[in-house]
Amino acid sequence: MGDDLLTAEGLNPAQQQVLDELGSLDRPVFRSELGVDLQHNLDEALAPMMAEAPEPLFISKRQLGMLHGCEARFVADRSEPFTWSIPSARGTVAHKAIELSVAYRGNPTPLDLVENALARIEADERSLSTFIRQLDEAERAELTGRSNDFVTNFTETFPPLNRRWRPVAESSIKALLCGDALTLQGKVDLSLGYARGTEAGKVLIDLKTGHPKTADVEDLRFYALLETLKVGVPPRLLVNYYLEAGAPRQEAVTEDLLWSSAKRVVDGVAKLIALNEPNPATPNRTAGPNCRWCPINTECPEGIEQLNATYDAN
Ligand code: SF4
Numbered sequence: 001m002g003d004d005l006l007t008a009e010g011l012n013p014a015q016q017q018v019l020d021e022l023g024s025l026d027r028p029v030f031r032s033e034l035g036v037d038l039q040h041n042l043d044e045a046l047a048p049m050m051a052e053a054p055e056p057l058f059i060s061k062r063q064l065g066m067l068h069g070c071e072a073r074f075v076a077d078r079s080e081p082f083t084w085s086i087p088s089a090r091g092t093v094a095h096k097a098i099e100l101s102v103a104y105r106g107n108p109t110p111l112d113l114v115e116n117a118l119a120r121i122e123a124d125e126r127s128l129s130t131f132i133r134q135l136d137e138a139e140r141a142e143l144t145g146r147s148n149d150f151v152t153n154f155t156e157t158f159p160p161l162n163r164r165w166r167p168v169a170e171s172s173i174k175a176l177l178c179g180d181a182l183t184l185q186g187k188v189d190l191s192l193g194y195a196r197g198t199e200a201g202k203v204l205i206d207l208k209t210g211h212p213k214t215a216d217v218e219d220l221r222f223y224a225l226l227e228t229l230k231v232g233v234p235p236r237l238l239v240n241y242y243l244e245a246g247a248p249r250q251e252a253v254t255e256d257l258l259w260s261s262a263k264r265v266v267d268g269v270a271k272l273i274a275l276n277e278p279n280p281a282t283p284n285r286t287a288g289p290n291c292r293w294c295p296i297n298t299e300c301p302e303g304i305e306q307l308n309a310t311y312d313a314n
Helices: 003-007 015-023 034-050 061-068 072-080 086-103 112-122 127-134 135-157 215-232 256-275 291-292 302-311
Strands: 057-058 168-177 182-194 203-208 237-242 247-252
Touching: 003 168, 015 237, 015 247, 034 215, 034 247, 034 256, 057 061, 057 237, 057 256, 061 072, 061 215, 061 256, 072 256, 072 291, 086 112, 086 127, 086 135, 086 182, 112 127, 112 135, 112 256, 168 215, 182 215, 203 247, 215 237, 215 256, 291 302
Parallel strands: 057 182, 203 237
Antiparallel strands: 168 182, 182 203, 237 247
16 A cells, blocks of 8 residues: 555545555654564474474464463364355455455446355356356345445445455465474465565555454464565554444554564464373363353353353343
8 A cells, every 4th residue: 555545535534544544654764674583583482382282383364362261162162163154254255245346347236246256166166166057046136235245334334445465365375383293284264565684665454344353463463474474574554343333443563562462372372382282181161251152151050151141231
């Protein structure tokens, strides 16, 4: 995102507000050794733990969040095979539609973009392609409608993506630590901009539905760490964009933020290894809003109490 972004015309007030908030020309410069220092520090802190791991480990932002939230949920979740559902498919379809919007000629409606995104994913060879092919007409219409709602919210409140901002949707990012023994991985919903030398320029954006949560901030800090390990220069800004409200919540990236995120990774890996076979520790249970999505919430006393309290409050 650069100077041209500040002169965009024909924006509604919501789009203009987002543009004003994200389009700052303030580009911090970071020291050139920062990425190497982070990598070295992580390798050194993790090496003794990884020596105990029987096989390579992979950690995503979701798993890291669960390890720092409720360990019992993490254990229950990893033993459940992942299956697609209409709510989980909606985000991927909508992100694909947003990606198409960057280079789509003419003036496509959100529904045009969603239908094209669905067709492209369906023709692919991913697990989601199989899920979409198996939907009946009503289920497909529901997925289309929910994705259309997501994309419409985005296009109504976010400035149209200009290709000069170098927008990338669903960008995969990985960091390899301790040789290839540990992989940190993620997928950024939307990134804009790029670094110039050691001058930060990239904005990482997570597109969210629902209410803001503390964990949303930690998720983006994790991505900022991965970006720094990959490129050597941090992003300049992290943005959780809440679609229903058209509200960006941003945080500037600092070196302290990255070191704090690195420590969170080390602590998370320690928890993960402690919970691994053959002698797993007893997982802690921490009840909270995520009990709602937990696969064992009908048998966990802490979770049942939490959910009952939530229903009573409502
Ligand atoms: S129901 Fe809640 S407290 Fe119980 S395991 Fe699941 S997330 Fe943890």
